[in-house]
Amino acid sequence: MRQHVNPLSKNFNEIExxxxxxEIFGDSKLNLHLDIGCAAGEFLFDLALVNTSWNYLGxxxxxxxxxxxxxxxxxxxxxxxxxxxxxxxxxxxNVQSKFILExxxxxxFNFPDPWFKKKHYKRRLxxxxxxxxxxxxxxxxxxxxxxxxxxxxxxxxxxxxxxNLYFRNIDIKDFNYxxxxxxxxxxxxxxxxxxxxxxxxxxxxxxxx
Numbered sequence: 001m002r003q004h005v006n007p008l009s010k011n012f013n014e015i016e017x018x019x020x021x022x023e024i025f026g027d028s029k030l031n032l033h034l035d036i037g038c039a040a041g042e043f044l045f046d047l048a049l050v051n052t053s054w055n056y057l058g059x060x061x062x063x064x065x066x067x068x069x070x071x072x073x074x075x076x077x078x079x080x081x082x083x084x085x086x087x088x089x090x091x092x093x094n095v096q097s098k099f100i101l102e103x104x105x106x107x108x109f110n111f112p113d114p115w116f117k118k119k120h121y122k123r124r125l126x127x128x129x130x131x132x133x134x135x136x137x138x139x140x141x142x143x144x145x146x147x148x149x150x151x152x153x154x155x156x157x158x159x160x161x162x163x164n165l166y167f168r169n170i171d172i173k174d175f176n177y178x179x180x181x182x183x184x185x186x187x188x189x190x191x192x193x194x195x196x197x198x199x200x201x202x203x204x205x206x207x208x209x
Contacts, residue, residue, distance in 0.1 A: 018084055018097050021055070026079030030055045031105045033181035036088045037061070037112045037125055041069040041081075043188040047181065048081040054181050055080045057100065059088045089130050092137075101137035106181050108145040111190040114153040126157045128164075135166035138208045143170075143180070147203040149194045154202035167206040175205055 021028035031054050035044055038058030048056050058081075060066050066085035073081050084091060091097050112125045126146070134144065144167065146157050161167050177185055187195070194201055 016085065018091070018100065021099065021103060024057070024082045025055045028055070030080065031181070032057060032100075032103045034059070034100065034104045034107045036107060036109055038069075038083070038110075040065045041072075041083055043110065043186065044081055044083075045069075045072070045076075045078070046186050048078050049076075050184055050186070051181070052080055056082070056181070057104075058083045059091060060085060061087055088125065089127070089133075092130075093133050098137060101134065102139070104138060104142060106143040106145065107134070107138075108147070108181070109157070110145075110147050110188045111149065111194075112153070112157075114148070114150040121156070124153070124156065126160050128160055131161055131164045131167070135164050135208065140208055142208040144206040144208075145203070146206075147188075147191065147201065149190075149199050149201055151200070151202055154204075158204055161204075161206050166209055168209050170205040170207055172203065172205055 018024075021032070033047075033054055033056050035056065035058045038044055038060050039062075041058050041060070044056045044058045047054070058069070060069075060083065063085045066083050069083045073083070092101055109125060114124070144161060146154070146161070148154050148157070158169075162169060177183055191201065
């Protein structure tokens with residue numbers, strides 16, 4: 001689903017209250033993974049059901065998708081999954097939501113909207129100010145995962161994250177997925193489609209130093 005939503009709209013200035021981790025999850029002490037731009041959350045549902053040793057929180061800017069995902073969580077009675085509606089930059093920069101980043105062990109950005117026009121680059125999810133927020137709030141050793149099929153977007157995200165002195169690139173070949181948020185290396189729907197169409201996938205992992 002590629003419905004374009006302008007993340008800079010004033011409609012996203014008002015931020016909904018996010019319950020504490022104790023209110024959200026069955027076991028708030030589990031490792032927390034944050035997926036930003038989670039769409040309808042199919043990827044997170046797959047992860048939460050097969051990997052109950054982690055908690056998963058998805059942030060999505062399209063409200064209808066979040067409402068549907070929340071209903072699905074209730075119907076399936078999943079205790080390690082939660083969804084939040086809004087602009088991730090605004091949410092995670094809010095004092096009331098600071099606890100999310102302070103507890104997150106890893107964050108993923110899977111196939112975010114590329115916003116191809118140069119005048120729209122400011123709408124891209126990963127921005128220098130946003131990466132500064134992450135570097136100031138994440139614990140040492142926390143990880144950032146990025147993945148896209150758009151080379152230009154990958155270069156943009158990689159440059160933005162690598163320019164921050166607190167993040168260092170990790171060689172994916174040496175990364176041990178078995179202890180991560182995705183031990184079974186599950187794929188998003190977008191990634192499956194890209195593979196079927198034999199397109200290139202660009203990805204990288206960064207660690208907070």
